Amino acid sequence: MPPRGDPSGGRGRGRGRGAGAVRGYVRGGGPRGGTPAGPIGLPDAASHITTVGVKRSAFGSSGRALTVFTNHFEVSIPEAIIHHYDVISPSEKTLPARLNMEIIKRLQTEVAPQVFTPRAAYDGRKNLFAARELPFGDSGTHEFSFALTEGSPADAGEGGRGPKMYKVKLTHVATINPEVLQRFLEGKQSHDNTVLTAITALNVVIRMEPSLNYPFNIRSFFTSREQKDLGGGIVLWRGYFQSARPAIGRMLINVDISTGAMYKPGAVTDVSLDFIGRPRADPTCLAPRRGFPDRERIKLQRFLSGVRVDVQIPGQAQTGRRPARVVKKLTTHGASELKFTMRDGKTLTVADYFLKVHNYKLRFPDVVCLEVGSGAIIPMECCTIPEGQIMRKQVPSEKTKDVLAFATMKPADRLNSIRKGLGVLAYGQSEYVRHFGMHMAQNEPLSLQARVLEPPTLQYGASTKIKPKDGAWNMVDKKFFRPEQVRRWGIVIYERQQRFTPADAQEMVRGFLQAFAAVGMPVDEKDPIIRYKQSNATIGAQLQAVGDEVYYKSGGTVAPTLIVVVLPEASTDIYQAVKHWGDCTKGIATQCLKSSKCSKARPQYFANVCLKINVKLGGINTVPEAKSVPALTDPHNPTIVMGADVIHPAPGASGRPSFTSLVANVDSDTAKYVADCRVQTSRQEMIDDLEEMATGILTMYQKYRANVERKAQLKPKRIIFYRDGVSEGQFQHVLDIELPQLKRACAKLDIEAKITMIVVGKRHHVRFFPKLNEGDRSGNCPAGTIVDRDITHPTEFDFYLQSHSGLLGTSRPAHYNVLYDENNFTPDNLQALSFALCHVYARATRSVSIPAPVYYADIVCARAKNHYDPDSAQMDLTDSGTQLDSKEAKDQLDAFRAGFKPLHEKIRRMMYFS
Structure with missing residues (x-):
């Protein structure tokens, strides 16, 4: 069974605080800027209490009151002692959690039911919790040895060797009061x-019942009641997430x-035919000798590797149920060509073997076969995939839209679905929940008191001020706070002329000129050079040629400051090449547009694109009014706001x-930002080069x-550092590793x-639902809704x-x-101030979900691949996984470090990432 890890099942790393994860051992709080709790309504946090983050000293009070529902349900905690056991399976390789659950279920219900009365709760790994001490004597240890029942997915019994025996050793390690x-x-x-x-222990108890009845993935359980066929061999199932969380x-x-x-x-x-997009009527598409290409075979192999299949000769x-087999890889040839030597020394093909031993003549002998974990080779036509297998790989990017459509639910529908989920999770009927003395107070979502904050006033040009309403505002007849000049620019079109005609191009230019004028951006050149190019040549050289034309058109006096590039659909490779040329090679701002979007576009479209172009050229679109957010704009306390992020392969x-x-930000209004991006060791969450970047x-x-x-005062007196993508278990690491670097x-x-x-976290399952007619147009809580009590941490801010x-x-x-606050x-x-920073995101006239510097840091990480030469065949940054041995992995990582090209010096001072 797996080695003991985080018993909560929480992530060791992550791009946000994983709901349900709980923090590791606290070595000591240290000076955090917080004080012991005092005001009424706060827990009585004594001075000896240590915390990872800042202690909560008060609640917020500003804003108008709003009552909301949240997807939390109060539960009583056990009163009796809980006994914790370590689960070890001696000399046994790591087994899947699904199989581990099967083993422990068999142990409790059939092998030793008298020992496990009432039954214990198990996490599928190394932890078992019992509501009473198990009768193991003074040693507190007992070892069991048994086979799984016939008909179980894990039943062995091959080759006359009898059923496979499993050993389970339980050791009492702790009592929990x-x-x-x-x-x-x-x-x-x-x-x-x-x-x-x-x-x-509480999380393991509430998850035990559904773990036995449904496919599960740590904290979520999936049922086939609601499903959607995505095509390509993938089906979506609706599931339910649950996590026990401490609150005040x-x-x-x-x-x-x-x-x-699934x-x-x-x-x-x-x-397999669904996956490669071929008709099911012709399985010979999967035969190499009939033209099945290696590239597609490898792609299919990645998809099928790790899936369990049942073997049944048509x-x-x-007789009895054979054990499920796990697919390791696909063979390179069909069953009629694959040969192996029998024990008697005779050589047979796989097709001949099935005819001789199983009296079955393969219908499709040329089709590739499956090689399973034991090394056996099995023809595809003899294998089926059982229902309910979770696909633990990334869903292909072209299917993301369909996944979102299935996962997206309006607030009222989501809340109703959560209510239905309680029937599936069945806390009241779970014998585990009952035996541990846990009881859900009511089956209705928790109602709590929220507040809606007042949005900041935003300042545009000519002292124009706007007050956002419902998280949005209109820029009609408004000039940018600091519009930047468009001096010389050119247009490169990679779409075919038949689809994006010269007339379309001229109409686009007119749209831009009108939009530039509307937002106050002066333009020197009204008739930019327009060139059509084909992407089968070197993109950088083509852009350079157009840039040279722009330069010579001005008499060789002014270099281009902007290149607009029109792209066809599915043009990620061209986009990457354009950005590499502009950001890393030449230091010229580039703006990419989809031909389908900018053809015959409305003025609003070009106005939105101007939001990006202005800041790329060095301008500022809007700033929060100084008196609106004094904590950010106090002239006596110059403030720099930072956002940091890490993204993993x-x-x-x-x-x-x-x-x-x-x-x-580099300005006094926290609206103009610069960025730095680095490469580091794969899947390491803490930032190595923070000191150098800062x-x-x-x-x-x-x-x-x-x-x-x-300004006379050059140095900042306050630094507000927002860190994205850190799980709860790593909060202390941020304080120990990143804070000293800063x-x-x-x-x-x-x-x-x-x-x-x-730390700003988005990877959690907390949701808020307004009462009827108190939400915005989408049925959600209004922008600015804040909750800092009832469901928050018992002692921390x-x-x-x-x-x-x-x-x-x-x-x-x-x-x-809040981890640290001097x-x-x-x-x-x-x-x-956090809410105000959600209003200075340059690319939109809406408030966004996280403060702008954190949002920008996320974008900069996602665009790191643009720092690599697109013509280098070695730099494969596609989403598909590749397994390498440790030396190959290190060599490849070194190559990625060496090939990473820094930003051009001109671009470093601009918001190139907008």
């Missing part, structure tokens, strides 16, 4: 290992709907790097204040700034802020955890 958890909820106990284990003074269960991608059940040949009765890909980014950005901040704003960068530049560090208006589906609030911000101050 739920009183410790109760004290933690009341703010009287630090979050230590005992609290961690208690929360883990009580324990809650967070329940949400989720979506699982392998389509049925014959492997049919599913037309023959099955696709699951299963080895030898590919992770990318890090740091983004920060030093560079702090230097640029001071230069901008000196040379552009002409402090060293300040010390290097003799900057004495007070630092506030905040955190809050949920839904800063954007809804468009489709149910909006997800961002979760803010500025001693009040909750109202920190919540207001």
Whole structure:
């Protein structure tokens, strides 16, 4: 069985706080800028309580009151002692959690039911929790040895060897007194290992029943009641997420709907043909000698690797149930060509073997076969995929739209689905929940008191001011706060002339000129050069040629400042080449447009594109009014706001790097941002080069204040650092590894700034639902909805802020955890400035879901692949996974480091990522 890991099932890393994950052992709180709790309504946090983040000292109070529902349900915690057992399977290789659950179920119900009365709850890995001490004597240890029952998916019994025996050793490792958890909820106990284990135990208890009845994926369980066929051998199932979460003074269960991608059940040949997009009537498409290309075979192999298949020879009765086999890979030849030597020394093809031994003549002997984990080779036509197998690979990008359509539900529909989910999760009927003394108070979602914050006033040109309403505002008749001049520009079109005609191109130019004038951007050139190009040549050389034309058109005096590129559909490779040329090679702003969007487009389209172009050229679209957000714009306390993120390679890909980014404002209005991006060790969450990146950005901040704003005070006095993509278990790592780097960068530049560090999480399942007629047009809570009590951490400073208006589906609030705060911000101050920063995202006239610097950091990471030469065949950054050995992985990672090209010096000062 698997080695013992995080008993909560939480991620060791992640791009956000994983709902349900619980923090590891706390070594000590240290000075965090927080104080012991005091005001009425706060838990009585004693001075000896240590926390990872800042202690909560107060609640926010600004904004209008709003009552909302949330997808949480109060649950009582057990009163009796819980016994924790370590589960070991001696000399046994790591087994899937599904099989582990089968083994423990058999042990409790048939092998030793008298021992497991009442039954214990198991996490599928190394942890078992019992409501009473198991009768193992003084040693507290007992070993069981048994076979799984006939008909089980794991039943062995091949070759006359008898059924496979499994050994399970249980050892009593701890007793858990739920009183410790109760004290933690009341703010009287630090979050230590005992609290961690208690929360883990409750999560295992509530998940046990559905784990036995449904396909599961750590915290989610999927049923076939609602499903959608995506095509390509993939089916979506509706699922239910659940997680026990500590809150102020009580324990809650967070329940949400989720979506699982499953392998389509049925014959492997049919599913394979669906995947490669060929008709099911002709399985010979899968035969190499009939033209099945290696490229498609490898793609299909990636899709099928790891899937369990049942083996059944067509037309023959099955005696007992054979064990499911796990697909390892596909053979390179069909069954009629694959030969092997029998024990008697005779050589047979796979097709001949099935005829001789099983009296079955293959219908499609030329089709590739499956090689399973044991090394056996089985013809595809003898294999079927059973229902309910989760596909633990990325869904192909072309199907993302269909996945979103299935997963997206309006708030009212989602809440109703969650209510139905309670019937599936069946807490009241679960014998495990009952035996552990847990009881859900009511089957209705929790109602809580939220607040709606006042949006900041935004300032545009000519002292024009706008007050956003419902998370959006209109820029009609408004000039940019600082419009930038378009001096010389050119247009390159990669779409065919028949689809995007010269007349379309001229109409696009007119659209741009009108939009530039409307937002106040001066344009020197009214008739830019327009050139059609084909993408079968080197993109960089083509762009360079057009740039040279623009330059010589001006008499060789002005280089182009902007190249607009019109792209056809499915043109990711051209886009990457354009961005590499502009951002890393030449330092020229580029703006890519889809031909389908800009052809005969409305003025609003060009106005939106101008939002991007202005900041790419160095302009500023809008700034928050100074008195609206004094915490950000106080002239006596110059403030720099940073956003940092890390992005990791696709699951299963080895030898590919992770990318890090740091983004920060350089102006006094926290609206103009610069960015840095680096390569680092694959799947490492903490940022290696933060000190170096921060030093560079702090230097640029001071230069901008000196040379552009002409400020007397050059150095920032406050740094607000927003960190994206960190799971709860890594909060302490941020404080131990990244905070010191930030402090060293300040010390290097003799900057004495007070630092506030905040983690912004989006990967959670907390949702808010307004009462009838109290939501926005989409049925979601209004932009600015904030919750900092009832469902938040018992002792630490955190809050949920839904800063954007809804468009489709149910909006997800961002979760803010304050880890460090030398500025001693009040909750109202920190919540207001976070909300204000959601309004300065340059690409939209809407507030966004997370503060702009964090959003930008995410975009910079996602565009890291643009730093590689697109003509280099070695730099494969596609989504497909590739398995390499450790030396190959290291060599490839070194190549990625060497091939990463930094930004051009001109572009570093611009918002190229907008």
